[in-house]
Amino acid sequence: MFNQLNMNNPNILKRKLLALLFVVASLPLMVAANNLPGFLIINAGLGKQFGLKIEGLDQSQADFTVKSVKGEILLSQKISGRDYQGIYSLELLREGDYVFILKTNSSEIRQPVRLTKRAIQYELTQRKVIYYPEVILQGRQLDVNFKNPNTEEFTIRLQTKNGEVLYEETLAGLQGIEKRINLLQVPGGEYLLKMITPTEQWTEVLYVR
Numbered sequence: 001m002f003n004q005l006n007m008n009n010p011n012i013l014k015r016k017l018l019a020l021l022f023v024v025a026s027l028p029l030m031v032a033a034n035n036l037p038g039f040l041i042i043n044a045g046l047g048k049q050f051g052l053k054i055e056g057l058d059q060s061q062a063d064f065t066v067k068s069v070k071g072e073i074l075l076s077q078k079i080s081g082r083d084y085q086g087i088y089s090l091e092l093l094r095e096g097d098y099v100f101i102l103k104t105n106s107s108e109i110r111q112p113v114r115l116t117k118r119a120i121q122y123e124l125t126q127r128k129v130i131y132y133p134e135v136i137l138q139g140r141q142l143d144v145n146f147k148n149p150n151t152e153e154f155t156i157r158l159q160t161k162n163g164e165v166l167y168e169e170t171l172a173g174l175q176g177i178e179k180r181i182n183l184l185q186v187p188g189g190e191y192l193l194k195m196i197t198p199t200e201q202w203t204e205v206l207y208v209r
Contacts, residue, residue: 036129037062039102039109041120042085050120054084054102063103066090074098090115107131133195135204140184142206144195146177155196156181158206166191183208 042051066075
C-alpha cells in the first residue's frame with residue numbers, strides 16, 4: 001500500500017524550517033536503525049511542498065539529493081549538524097519515478113518515490129540501505145571492514161594500476177566482514193583496492209610505502 005504526501009514546487013527551493021513541522025502529522029521515510037539517521041518526509045499541511053526531517057547524524061555533514069531513475073541530480077542539499085529540518089518543492093518536476101537519497105560518510109539511504117500531479121507516493125519496503133566499506137592501511141597491514149546485512153557476496157581485489165591482480169577473495173553469507181591483508185611482500189607504490197558486491201562497486205587508491 002502506498003503512502004501519499006501532498007507535494008509542491010521543485011524549483012530546488014531550500015530553506016530551514018524556523019518552526020516545528022507538526023511532527024504528529026509526519027510520516028516516516030526511514031526509521032533510525034543500525035546507527036542510521038532518522039529520515040522523515042513530513043506532511044505539514046504545506047500544499048505540494050514537503051518537509052524533510054533528519055535526526056541523529058553520526059557525522060557533522062550529509063547530502064540529500066533527488067535523482068531521476070537515470071541518475072540525473074535534480075535537487076541537492078548539503079546538511080550540517082546532527083539534526084535538520086527543511087522544506088522542499090517538486091512542483092516543476094514531471095510526473096514519474098524518482099529517488100530520494102541521503103548520503104553520509106558511511107552509508108547511503110535510497111528511497112524510490114513516484115510523483116503524480118498532486119502527491120508523492122512511496123513504499124517503505126522499497127528503500128535500500130547501502131553501507132560503505134571501511135578501509136584502514138597502517139604500514140603494511142590492510143584492514144577491510146564491511147557491514148553486510150543482506151549477506152551479499154563481497155569481493156576484495158588488490159591490483160596494480162596496470163590491472164595486474166595481486167590478491168582477490170570473495171566472501172559470501174556473512175553479515176559482517178572483517179578482513180586483514182598482509183602487504184609485507186608487496187613492493188612500495190600505488191595500488192587499487194576494488195570492493196565489489198552484485199549491485200555496488202568501490203575503488204580505493206592505496207599508497208604502500
